Amino acid sequence: MIYYFSGTGNSYKVAAQLAQSTSTKLADMSSVAVDVPVCDDAVVGFVLPVYAWGLPVFVEQFVKSLPRGVRHKYVYAVLTCGDDMGYADVLLRKALRRVGWQLDAVYVVQMRNTYVCLPGFDVDSPDVQQRKDRAFGQRMTHVATCVANRAPFDEREVLRGAWPWLKSYVLRPLFNKLLISDRRFSVDASVCSQCGACVRRCPLGNMRMGADGLPQWHAGKCTHCLRCYHICPHHAISYGKFTRGKGQVKINL
Ligand SMILES: Cc1cc2nc3c(=O)[nH]c(=O)nc-3n(C[C@H](O)[C@H](O)[C@H](O)COP(=O)(O)O)c2cc1C
Structure with missing residues (x-):
C-alpha cells in the first residue's frame, strides 16, 4: 500500500509511478479511512510533500490516527520538495514511532516548487523546472529499485540543505503558528x-x-x-x- 498526500500533483506523480513499478495499491490520505487494519507483513510507503522543512499538518494528523503497533516488512517514505527538506524525515520517523511503526528508509525527490506565500518564494523559472524534469525519470528509477530491494536508510538519499536544524526546529514551528x-x-x-x-x-x-x-x-x-x-x-x-x-x-x- 502507498499512502500519499498531494496538494498540486507532484507527490501524486511520484506515488502513481511507484505504485505502477511495484504493483502496489494507492490510497489518498485525504480520503482514506485510516482505521482500516494494515496487513502485518505488508510493504507500506508514504509519499508526501515537504512543508516548512517538515510534514504537512494534515499528514501529522493522519499518522497519529494509524492503527498502533502494526509490524511490516518494510516501511518507506518518499518526500517531494522544491529545494530541501531539513529534518522532515526525522519528524516523520518520530511521528510514526509514536504509533509504534518503524520507518526503514526515506528518499527525496526534488520537484517544481509550489510555495509562493512569503516574499522571495515563487514558482520555478522555466530553466529550473526543466532541470528538475530532466532529473526526475532517473531519480524515480533509482527510488523504485531501492524500494523493490528494501534498501535500508541511507543519508545520501535525503537532501537536508543548509541550516537544517534551524529550519526544522526553529523556523518550522513559527511557520506553522503564523502561516498555516x-x-x-x-x-x-x-x-x-x-x-x-x-x-x-x-x-x-x-x-x-x-x-x-x-x-x-x-x-x-x-x-x-x-x-x-x-x-x-x-x-x-x-x-x-x-x-x-x-x-x-x-x-x-
Ligand atoms: C506550505 C508549503 C511549504 C513548503 N515548504 C517547503 C520546504 O520547506 N522545502 C522545500 O524544498 N519545498 C517546500 N515546499 C514545496 C513543496 O514541498 C514541493 O513543491 C512539493 O513537491 C509539492 O508537492 P505536491 O504537488 O504533491 O503538493 C512547500 C510547499 C508548500 C505549499
Missing part, C-alpha cells in the same frame, strides 16, 4: 468566474461557495497545500499581499 492558516486567503470578485474548482478540489473539504457565489475558506482544516491558489483558472485567489505577482503551477492530479 486560511485567514489570509481571499478572492478577487472582479476576476473570479465562480466556477467553483477551488471549492470542489480542496483536498480537505475546507472551502465552500458563499451565498454571493464566491469561494469561502475558514472551516479550520486548511493544511496550506495551495491547491486553491494554483487551480484557479483566472489567478483570482491570493494569500494576503504575499502572492501578488507570483506564478501558478498546473495541477497534475
Whole structure:
C-alpha cells in the first residue's frame, strides 16, 4: 500500500509511478479511512510533500490516527520538495514511532516548487523546472529499485540543505503558528468566474461557495497545500499581499 498526500500533483506523480513499478495499491490520505487494519507483513510507503522543512499538518494528523503497533516488512517514505527538506524525515520517523511503526528508509525527490506565500518564494523559472524534469525519470528509477530491494536508510538519499536544524526546529514551528492558516486567503470578485474548482478540489473539504457565489475558506482544516491558489483558472485567489505577482503551477492530479 502507498499512502500519499498531494496538494498540486507532484507527490501524486511520484506515488502513481511507484505504485505502477511495484504493483502496489494507492490510497489518498485525504480520503482514506485510516482505521482500516494494515496487513502485518505488508510493504507500506508514504509519499508526501515537504512543508516548512517538515510534514504537512494534515499528514501529522493522519499518522497519529494509524492503527498502533502494526509490524511490516518494510516501511518507506518518499518526500517531494522544491529545494530541501531539513529534518522532515526525522519528524516523520518520530511521528510514526509514536504509533509504534518503524520507518526503514526515506528518499527525496526534488520537484517544481509550489510555495509562493512569503516574499522571495515563487514558482520555478522555466530553466529550473526543466532541470528538475530532466532529473526526475532517473531519480524515480533509482527510488523504485531501492524500494523493490528494501534498501535500508541511507543519508545520501535525503537532501537536508543548509541550516537544517534551524529550519526544522526553529523556523518550522513559527511557520506553522503564523502561516498555516486560511485567514489570509481571499478572492478577487472582479476576476473570479465562480466556477467553483477551488471549492470542489480542496483536498480537505475546507472551502465552500458563499451565498454571493464566491469561494469561502475558514472551516479550520486548511493544511496550506495551495491547491486553491494554483487551480484557479483566472489567478483570482491570493494569500494576503504575499502572492501578488507570483506564478501558478498546473495541477497534475
Ligand atoms: C506550505 C508549503 C511549504 C513548503 N515548504 C517547503 C520546504 O520547506 N522545502 C522545500 O524544498 N519545498 C517546500 N515546499 C514545496 C513543496 O514541498 C514541493 O513543491 C512539493 O513537491 C509539492 O508537492 P505536491 O504537488 O504533491 O503538493 C512547500 C510547499 C508548500 C505549499
